[in-house]
Amino acid sequence: MAGSGRVTLNDVAAASGVSRATVSFVLNDDPNQTISPTTRERVRQAARELGYVPHGIARALREGSSRIVVLDIDWGLEGNYSRSYIRGLDDELAAHDHVLLVRHGHSAPHSTQQVLDTITPRAVLRFAESYLSGHEPDAEDWKNGFAGHAALQIRYLAERGHTDIAMALPDSDSPLAEVRMRFVRETADALGLPAIAPFVVPRPRVAGTKAVEAFRVAHESVTAVAAFDDDVALRTLTALHDLGLTVPDDIAVIGFDDTEYGALITPALTTVHIDAEAHGRQAARTALGLDTAGITRSPGRVLVRDSA
Known part of the structure; x- marks a missing residue:
């Protein structure tokens, strides 16, 4: 039967020996219907065996939205934070019978409206919005959130005797930069x-080297650099190499967010590793209007390598 065309509710009803309405009640988990566990399992088993897939358009019309959640990403796709965040978000949505659609790159308002009009998503999320919202961090945020992760770099360097520390920033307009510098x-x-002095390490390589050289001339006492992310850290390491300086002997460098490239260079990049799966799961439950209790965030940690 499954090979002759799309499997319908009528097919599932015939296979399980119940009415079409009963099949609909079971597969939609209707809380207002009293259906025995045995019948529920028989219907679900028939649906699995037949390969029944709900008709998304019909369900969207019935429920007022599709079971698609859209995630807009316009920054930070390569780091461990984004990978683990998306994994947690996707897994949690799937557990509640929803599908994740990821849109990468800057989204103009009219483009977002086209998505809303076309697929009627259950929700449209901005990547790591709860992470971005730490403008007034509480104790939990200083422990396992953005504030706490930002503090890890500085604490690590301070514990190793560095007192004059600089912050290397990207040349792009990141939504995190201002908040990060505050923390x-x-x-x-x-x-x-x-006070920690910020400076920008731009692309391309020559421009980055000139920026690092100018900063070194103006801040000779700085012995360590905390980078905005691993990408900026790698640009800083390259610039220091081009200037004939040795890391970490002349100056230490620590990255942030643990991209795979940091472990492949010499010296290997010390960095902050963040497991954001819990952030993704929390975002999924919030989008679906579910209780977020019981989700435990993993604390960030420093991956100690050779650069700091």
């Missing part, structure tokens, strides 16, 4: 360190 400065202040 870094608060951490330095709490540790009794001098």
